[in-house]
Amino acid sequence: MILRQFLTLTQNATPERRAEAAGALTRSYLQGTLGPEAAWEAKTALLALLDDPAAVVRRALAQACAESDQAPRPLIVALASDQPDIACLVLARSPVLMDADLVDCVAMGCEATRAAVAGRSDLSKPVAAALAEVGGAPSLVALARNPLAAIGTAALMRMVERHGENAELRQALLARTDLPIEVRHSLVALMAEQLSRFGQSAGWISSERGDRAAREARDAAALALSDEAEEAQLVRLVAHLRVQEQLTAGLILRAILSLRLPFAEIALAELSGLSRARVAGLMLEPQGAGFAALHRRAGLPALLLPAIRAGLTVWHDANGGRNGMDGPRLARSMIEAALTACETLPFAEARGLMALLARFEAEAARDEARILAHEQAEAQAREMADAPVRLTARDSADSLVAQAPSEILILSPSLAASEAGLPDAAAAWPLAPRPDERIGAAVLDAAETVVGTAETVLAGLADEIMAHFLADRAAVAAQLPAPVPEVLPESLPESLPEVAVEPRRTARPRAIAVAVAAGMIPEDLILSYRADRERQRLAA
Incomplete structure (x- = not known):
């Protein structure tokens, strides 16, 4: 009866009138007050409206049932495959759609529908992985800006690989509080490479110097991230660097000489296959045969062994309280000891290593100067704030x-x-x-x-x-007038001086x-x- 009445009333009506009737019928069905037979007829009428040639009618259907979990699933699936402005209404909000439906829409849809899916509050990891694999920059930016989306580490890495050159996407990813440490390092490394290529294309630096600057910036970023990382995050970072072939001997040397000993321990354990505790014990005796064996087992060049031994010896003496140094001063002393140890090596073989150590020494000196200048500025500011004001x-x-x-x-x-x-x-x-x-x-x-x-x-x-x-x-x-008693603002004269x-x-x-x-x-x-x-x- 309802189906027959609805078809009779809307057969010759205008699209606007049919859209109004479609919305009313959808809301009546979703309220659940109809009997079984009437509900079946109403559902059939709604499905018949999917063939309406007027988009305004189908849009009214999508608006009425987009947020309801009682909407007929065939109706929602059909609307999700409609034209983008209609499909986005149900793709962004409908709880009826399953992950398989969303993945299919991501694979077959356009950027507008993918962005609608990326903004869902209940977005799961499989759907996020599908978006990371086929989505463009606009939909990936929407995905990164969705704080409720569950995005796996592999999906985040894929986003960086495909569209990491997009500045808006990088900013959205870095703003996430749950961004894994390896993804953060990949973003920093990508930025370093882009800056290097830009400097080379502009003719500011040579290709060799640009590559070296990008590599050192990438290594410095890895060590800076390790300062704030927990042990589990540090293990993941080292594993990521090894997969990316960035866990180099130069990075391990930099970590040791810049007092990032936890990073060096995990890196040597990753390369040698030993436990971290065993590696830490061998590093306490750098002059022993055990540390030399660890050096060989980790695959480090034999040329680095004297420099690493000299630096770790200075560090061991500082821990034993024999030289009373710490911080940047200790790092500079370790680098100076490494330079001294390399002086006995053949110049042709140690030339590159000594140049690298010289750059490390310059960086340590600048860091020490920055810290000292900052401390002096803070001390001067405190003295000026505490000094009394005197006037004679x-x-x-x-x-x-x-x-x-x-x-x-x-x-x-x-x-x-x-x-x-x-x-x-x-x-x-x-x-x-x-x-x-x-x-x-x-x-x-x-x-x-x-x-x-x-x-x-x-x-x-x-x-x-x-x-x-x-x-x-x-x-x-x-000449001064007599004091005037205080009055309310309403009684003030209209003309003020x-x-x-x-x-x-x-x-x-x-x-x-x-x-x-x-x-x-x-x-x-x-x-x-x-x-x-x-x-x-x-x-x-």
């Missing part, structure tokens, strides 16, 4: 003028300072945003110092300046500073000192 009468005028702002804000013309003098600091800068930005802030912060040196300041004032200043201060005080900006007066800077400093001195002290000076003049 001798340097009060110059320091106050140096701290003066470039502009003076005057609230109204009636309070403006005259050409002969200035009011006190509180009246001259009423609109200062913070007290520490005012000219008189240093005097306020060191009030005890200024009061203690009041006589020194007054001794430097001429009689004419003092008299003129006292007269001006009395005149300004007489206009704020005028007056450029700082460059003339008489010393007179301005002296006036401000004198404004901080009690008036009775000034009058008493003036009386004493008058008596001294009469007595003379």
